[in-house]
Amino acid sequence: MPPTSRLLPHVFRLLLGYLHSYLAKFSAHYCNALGVPFDRQIVQLPFGSVLKWSDGTRLEEVQAMMVARAAGFPVPKVISYDEHPDCPHTPVSILMTRLPGEELAWVEEYLTDTERHAIQDEMRFMLSIMRNWRRARKTQSVSSVTGTDIRSVHIPGTPGHRTGPWESEVAFNEYLLSFASSWSMTEKQAQKDLALAKTLHSVAHPIVFSRGDLKPQNIMVHEGRVSGFIDWKSAGWYPDYWDYTTALKFQQKGFWWYDFVMATGGSRYQVEYELQTTVVRLTCDSLPY
Known part of the structure; x- marks a missing residue:
């Protein structure tokens, strides 16, 4: 790095x-x-x-x-x-x-299969390089690139979308579930979701450098190739599943972006994605939109 x-x-x-x-x-x-x-x-x-x-x-x-x-x-x-x-x-x-090209969100429907696969390959390669970076000092904190707080629209209860840093994944998970609520569901469903969420949080994950807000509006495409990554405000150190599960939040299987994320590395985190949806359901009432 x-x-x-x-x-x-x-x-x-x-x-x-x-x-x-x-x-x-x-x-x-x-x-x-x-x-x-x-x-x-x-x-x-x-x-x-x-x-x-x-x-x-x-x-x-x-x-x-x-x-x-x-x-x-x-x-x-x-x-x-x-x-x-x-x-x-x-x-x-x-x-x-200024970077050349257009946002992937605007040009995806016009891409050929060859161009789409090339973009997926480039994305998978660049994300894998980024995720293999190592910090200068040994730490497992969840934080920004400099070790300060992170900014994320995917984390509940954060005015201004800024919160943290956390010294470990355990502390990060405890913070997420501190906003769990049964307000929008039955108490029985809430207890079931909470048990599933704790299943996800019971497993230790590597903390890797992540974009933090992977979405098609932040990927620039020019002449069928990736021409740039924009919007780095949420970048930092997160659990390894974070980029993929947050990218798929509220996405339906079969939608092009769901398939795209799966093809660029998200398929390894299908279990984490299913479990992370329970965390979203439990904490969505506290998301700072």
């Missing part, structure tokens, strides 16, 4: 915040001149660059992107990043290069 880059000093990040604010205002005029919609979260700019300024953007995302790019993955190059202390809901923005 490439070393994690140190962040710019806080004062420099504050100064860059003024520059990024200007670029966002410039983009509104730039998009108007070109006749394209202005997006306040993915700010379009000239010279092949974009400014990501959304509620989930954070400094750990910058570091995850730098690590992934240093490892040779097709990831946008970080040009600069900042902090906006006066914007509590969008405190960080990242200026980065």
